[in-house]
Amino acid sequence: QVQLQESGPGLVKPSETLSLTCSVSGGSMSSYFWSWIRQPPGKGLEWIGLIYDSGSTNYNPSLKSRVTISVDTSKNQFSLKLTSLTAADTAVYYCAGGSVAGEFDYWGQGTLVTVSS
């Protein structure tokens, strides 16, 4: 069974860049897409973007100018970089994976990122 685990800082300062990594275990990264999704405290889910094992990416248009998602299949990891952080970026960040169709079969447990000075 595929398992995902997020890692990264829990506290980041405004204007800085957030870097998160998702480690994939229990299966190959091939034939899946890999995604980042976030959830501000007490609010709903917001899709950030995705990457295929080929390296092709799609991003949420509202975040596209600040987001980069990359993959390292040799390490079974994919990563998120989000620049120019503000308090509005405070959220639980989930990594997720799914079949080529588009639904998210696998989820990490989530990691809370707080943007504050």
Add this chain to the structure above:
Amino acid sequence: DIQMTQSPSSLSASVGDRVTITCRASQDTSNSLAWYQQKPGKAPKLLLYAASRLESGVPSRFSGSGSGTDYTLTISSLQPEDFATYYCQQYYSRAYTFGQGTKLEIK
């Protein structure tokens, strides 16, 4: 972007009730629609995909239907473990979007 609107935003029901949650898309999503269940402090869990296909291991009391822009999630007989927040998600467009969520509470 395709906007997804769920109704109701919250719902109170009793164990054994039949409940239906609706998800409306701002344009046709051609059955590229998934439903998730999220409990407090936990990651969402996939329940259904392709509008009506039950994910492996999900109880058969959950069902999905619909097409085009209108979709429904039905729980045929609520169980105590079903009280949670439910989200729809479209994956028809290259920019995936979620509904705002429906919180299902115990009456």
